[in-house]
Amino acid sequence: MKPAIRLALPLAVALLLAGCGASPEERLDRAEKAYAAHDYSAARVDLGSIVQETPENTQALELLARTYIALSDPVSADGMLERLSRLGALPKDAPILRGNVDLMLGRYDDALTAVANDASAEGYRVRALAHIGKGEHDKAARMFAAGEKAKGSRGRLLADYANFQLEAGNPAEARRLAELAAREQPRPLNSYLVSGDLLASNNELDKALAVFGAALKAYPESRAALLGKLNVLGALGKIDELRPLVAKSLSASPDDPEIILLDARVDALDGNWQKVREKLQAREGALEQQPQANALYARALLELGQGEQARMRLSSQLLREPDNRQVRLLLGETKLKLGDSAGAVETLQPFGQLRDATSEQLGLLAEAYKEVGNPQAAATTQKAREAVGARLVSRLASADKAIRRKDWQTAIREYETILAQTDGRNVLVLNNLAFAYSQTGQASKAMDHAERAFELAPNNPSVMDTMGWLLHRSGKDRQRALALLREAARKAPGNATIARHLAEAEKG
Numbered sequence: 278m279k280p281a282i283r284l285a286l287p288l289a290v291a292l293l294l295a296g297c298g299a300s301p302e303e304r305l306d307r308a309e310k311a312y313a314a315h316d317y318s319a320a321r322v323d324l325g326s327i328v329q330e331t332p333e334n335t336q337a338l339e340l341l342a343r344t345y346i347a348l349s350d351p352v353s354a355d356g357m358l359e360r361l362s363r364l365g366a367l368p369k370d371a372p373i374l375r376g377n378v379d380l381m382l383g384r385y386d387d388a389l390t391a392v393a394n395d396a397s398a399e400g401y402r403v404r405a406l407a408h409i410g411k412g413e414h415d416k417a418a419r420m421f422a423a424g425e426k427a428k429g430s431r432g433r434l435l436a437d438y439a440n441f442q443l444e445a446g447n448p449a450e451a452r453r454l455a456e457l458a459a460r461e462q463p464r465p466l467n468s469y470l471v472s473g474d475l476l477a478s479n480n481e482l483d484k485a486l487a488v489f490g491a492a493l494k495a496y497p498e499s500r501a502a503l504l505g506k507l508n509v510l511g512a513l514g515k516i517d518e519l520r521p522l523v524a525k526s527l528s529a530s531p532d533d534p535e536i537i538l539l540d541a542r543v544d545a546l547d548g549n550w551q552k553v554r555e556k557l558q559a560r561e562g563a564l565e566q567q568p569q570a571n572a573l574y575a576r577a578l579l580e581l582g583q584g585e586q587a588r589m590r591l592s593s594q595l596l597r598e599p600d601n602r603q604v605r606l607l608l609g610e611t612k613l614k615l616g617d618s619a620g621a622v623e624t625l626q627p628f629g630q631l632r633d634a635t636s637e638q639l640g641l642l643a644e645a646y647k648e649v650g651n652p653q654a655a656a657t658t659q660k661a662r663e664a665v666g667a668r669l670v671s672r673l674a675s676a677d678k679a680i681r682r683k684d685w686q687t688a689i690r691e692y693e694t695i696l697a698q699t700d701g702r703n704v705l706v707l708n709n710l711a712f713a714y715s716q717t718g719q720a721s722k723a724m725d726h727a728e729r730a731f732e733l734a735p736n737n738p739s740v741m742d743t744m745g746w747l748l749h750r751s752g753k754d755r756q757r758a759l760a761l762l763r764e765a766a767r768k769a770p771g772n773a774t775i776a777r778h779l780a781e782a783e784k785g
Contacts, residue, residue: 290303301327304608305337312340315466315496317347342374351381375416376403385410397429404435409441417441425454432461436468438727443475450477466496473505477512480675483686485509500533504686507539513690516546534560538570545573568594575611584615595624600765602628602638609641618648629657669695673706688713704734708743715747723747735778741765742775758782 295511308323324341327334342357355378361367370452372395379388380403388407388746390485392400401424408417421438422621426433436659458468469492492502499678503526510519526536537556557574559565564571571594577585598604609625612618622645628638641663646654676691692710695703699766702729707730714723727744734740745761748754762779770773 285736301331301334301337305334305340308340308344312344312347312758315347315498317344317498320344321348332360334362335361338364339366339368346374346381349381351378352392354378355382361404368375370399373397373399373403376400376407380406380410383410398424398427398431398434400424401427402434405434405441406437414445430461432458432465432468435461436465436471438476439471440467443471443478448475448478464495466492466499466502469495470501472507473502473509477505477509480689480691481679481684482513482690483684483745486513500530500632504535506540507536511539511542511546513686514546516543519543534563534567534570538567538573541570541573541577545576550577550580552582554726564590565594565597568598568601568604572601572607576607579607579611579614584611587611588615596782606641609645613641613645613648618645621645622649622651629653629660634660634664635663636668639664665698676706676709680713683716685713687714689717702733704730704737704740707733708737708740711743711747716752720747720751724751736768737771738765738769738775741768742772742778746778747784749778755785 293377304323304327308320308327311317311320311323321341321344322731324337324344327337328341331337338357338361341722342354342361345351345354345357354374358367358371358375358378361371372391376388376391376395379385379391385407388403388410392403395403404463405417405420405424408414408420418441421434421441424434425438427434435454435458439451439458442448442454443451451471452475455468455472458465459472461468469488473485473488473492476488476494478480478494486506488501489506489509492499493506496502507519507522507526511524519539523536523540523543526533527540530536537560540558541553544550544556551744553573554577557570557577560567560570561574564574571590575587575590575594578584588608588611591604591611594604595601595608605624605627609621611623612624624637624644625642625645627692628634631638643654643657643661645651646657648698672691672695676688676695679685689710692706692713695706696710701707707726710732711723711725711727714720714726724747727747730737731744741761742765745758748758748761759779759782762775762782765775766772768780
């Protein structure tokens with residue numbers, strides 16, 4: 278016998294209120310519109326009230342089953358499908374619906390059985406995800422590939438296939454599939470999510486933010502889209518935008534562990550480690566299941582002078598996750614602060630064998646070597662310096678690529694980081710940064726960086742062009758602007774951009 282469906286008190290009250298005033302037909306029409314707008318909670322309330330009043334209303338039962346699936350409530354969806362089955366009113370795509378329910382419940386063999394005779398793209402998607410759930414990734418790859426050529430709507434399959442390729446380390450193929458998925462109309466939620474993840478992984482954070490924002494507009498109840506947007510805002514350092522959104526999200530979902538972590542991260546960015554400790558301490562027992570939160574909690578303990586507690590927590594986490602570089606680095610730092618230099622060397626030594634170790638990792642290892650008198654300290658310090666140089670070259674390439682793509686915010690972020698990590702006197706960086714700022718309407722910052730570049734290289738035609746063009750556009754000193762542009766054109770007669778700027782300026 279199946280257990281009865283129990284309603285939480287707020288939902289039960291909502292169902293009662295939904296039934297007041299409007300007829301079942303009016304409520305069904307309202308629910309259909311809410312479902313189409315992806316407002317699944319509103320649809321559930323109206324449909325639930327209809328089903329309570331008319332238990333054999335198959336139209337409402339079917340839409341309620343779909344709504345529960347959209348709300349990731351497989352138990353309730355399963356109940357609706359069973360009722361439809363008893364009434365002999367299962368829809369044509371019932372195998373897909375059952376397959377999705379089975380996937381959410383971890384019944385992977387049942388999911389495969391449900392879609393055994395379904396040759397649609399959605400059927401292949403269910404098969405692929407079931408095989409992933411069973412750890413059969415080769416079979417999943419074959420199902421995804423077959424589904425790409427199958428009939429029916431392919432958007433969700435393509436998006437999941439893109440995510441599969443991304444996790445397999447094939448970003449180019451993931452991007453191809455994500456672009457195909459994004460063309461499907463209506464665009465499925467997982468298409469937005471994988472596109473946002475791909476952009477974020479490629480450090481195109483402003484574009485990722487736009488995609489997650491669009492996902493929230495289309496699917497306002499999506500927790501995944503909300504978390505994507507919040508995480509990107511944090512990565513961009515847009516704390517003023519992040520703080521109110523996190524507070525609002527926390528108010529709506531006070532027990533959501535990922536929202537709690539984001540809330541604590543905001544405090545960490547403000548340097549308020551006491552608040553970080555207090556907020557995460559309430560979940561201390563569950564932190565082992567949330568590695569990032571555990572590491573942040575340990576950092577708060579360390580910052581508050583509770584190094585031994587931080588060491589115990591980090592040591593335990595590193596045993597569980599020996600490849601977690603963040604935890605290894607933080608544990609090494611903790612041991613150094615506690616005066617355990619030999620222990621720090623033991624913890625940090627693996628970084629010395631990594632080809633892609635960061636300057637921070639190598640620098641801390643060099644410090645530990647120096648503390649114990651290890652002769653490798655000098656060589657490791659040199660490797661750390663080389664890593665800084667390699668990272669700066671990588672950032673410069675990323676910034677230049679962003680300029681070519683007209684991704685001004687990414688370019689600004691990368692160029693500003695380069696200036697912060699160097700002496701701030703790189704003429705090319707200053708000049709390009711001035712240009713990027715000008716394209717975002719930040720005239721004051723653009724002029725400031727252009728002036729700094731001009732002070733360092735007053736005879737460089739590109740620098741003269743940037744300075745002259747900015748002066749012309751500002752209208753502040755047209756005489757000086759013309760003089761600079763004319764001299765730039767004289768020094769670089771073949772430069773089409775300088776020639777165009779000069780022609781525009783001479784028109785007045």
